[in-house]
Amino acid sequence: MLTAESLETRIANIAQSSYLEGKVFTEVIYGNTRFPLWVFEWGKSELPSIIIQAGVHGDEPGGIEAALRLLEILAEGAVPLLHHRLVVIPCINPSGFADQTRSNRAGQDINRQFHADLTQESAAIRHLLDLQSASAIVELHTDSHAPGYYLFELRQEGQASVGQAILEILAKRGYPIEAEPFFGGYRGEGGLFAPSLEELAEFQRRVPGRTLAEWGMAQGVPRAFPLEAPYLETFERSAAMHITALFALFAALEDQTSL
C-alpha cells in the first residue's frame, strides 16, 4: 500500500532519473507542516503537452499510484509518445493524502476550486501550468461506489472522440466497465460521459466551481479526461486500470497527431 513515506521515497527515486525533469514547484503549508508539490516534465519542450494530475482527493490513492507507476516507467527510459510531452503532478493534495481525507488539511475540497486562487493547491497549479501549449488534461480519480471504470471526455468543437476506444481496450483486458455511470444528474453510456459543450455549460450553471479539466477547457485546452477507476476492487487493480487507460489515451492522441 502507498503511504506518505513510500510516496516521498518513490518521488525522490524518480527525480534521480536523467530521462525526466522533476522539481518542487511550491510547498503548501499547514501550521508547522510543509508539503512539497512536485511536477515532472518528460519530452521535448516544443511539443504540445498532456497534463496529468493525480490525488486531488487525498483518499483516492489509486490515481497517485498510477501517476507514480507512469513516472517510474518514464524514469527507466520508456518512450510512449513521439508527438507529445508529459507534465505530471503525481500528488496535488499531499496533506489530504497524509490524513486520508478527500479535502486538504484546511477542510477544502480542492477539486472544484480551479477557477480562482481559492486553495493553496489550486492556486499553485493555476500559476504553474502553461495551458496554451496543452493538448489535453487528464485527472486520475477513484470512485468508491462504482463497480466499473468510467470516464469523462470533454472536447472542444471539432475534436474527434477517443473515449470509446480507451474503454474498449480496458474491456479487452478484462477490466469491468461501468455500463451506465450516473453523475451530476447525467447518465453516461458504456462507461463514457461525453457531454456536448451546451450540456457542459448547463451542468456548470447548476454546479458551482470548476475542476482542473473544466477550467482548462474554459482556457481553450482542446480536450480533458477526468478518469474514474473503481475502488471496490483492489488498490493494485485500480492503478493498473488507470495505467491501461493512460497508454490507450496516449496511443489515440498520437494517432490523431500523425494523421
Ligand SMILES: [Zn+2]
Ligand atoms: Zn476524486
